[in-house]
Amino acid sequence: xxxxxxxxxxxxxxxxxxxxxxxxxxxxxxxxxxxxxxxxxxxxxxxxxxxxxxxxxxxxxxxxxxxxxxxxxxxxxxxxxxxxxxxxxxxxxxxxxxxxxxxxxx
Numbered sequence: 583x584x585x586x587x588x589x590x591x592x593x594x595x596x597x598x599x600x601x602x603x604x605x606x607x608x609x610x611x612x613x614x615x616x617x618x619x620x621x622x623x624x625x626x627x628x629x630x631x632x633x634x635x636x637x638x639x640x641x642x643x644x645x646x647x648x649x650x651x652x653x654x655x656x657x658x659x660x661x662x663x664x665x666x667x668x669x670x671x672x673x674x675x676x677x678x679x680x681x682x683x684x685x686x687x688x
Contacts (some may be wrong), residue, residue, distance in 0.1 A: 610645040613638070620651045 593603050613631070628638040642649060654671040 606645075609641065610647075613641050614647060616653075617642075617647070617649070622649050624649070671679065 590606070613627075616630055617624070617627050620630060623641070624638055625635055628635040631638065633641075
């Protein structure tokens, strides 16, 4: 691995790429690669990189990585929507039970 890195650094140096540019590109590719490996999950990526999730979000913004367009899987809906999926189908049952209780008391 060290030989590959040295070769890459030498090519970048000969191409006139400055240290700050090389460092930025390395960080960008490193973060991108781990994000892809973790299926774009930012929490797991931050844990793997051993950085705070806010730091990862700052890096994503700084590198202008558009996570939403890269994601191939559908995200889980917000909890409020997930809760509704389970409650709304049950409402007719509750209404029926309430009606039966009402009919029973008459």
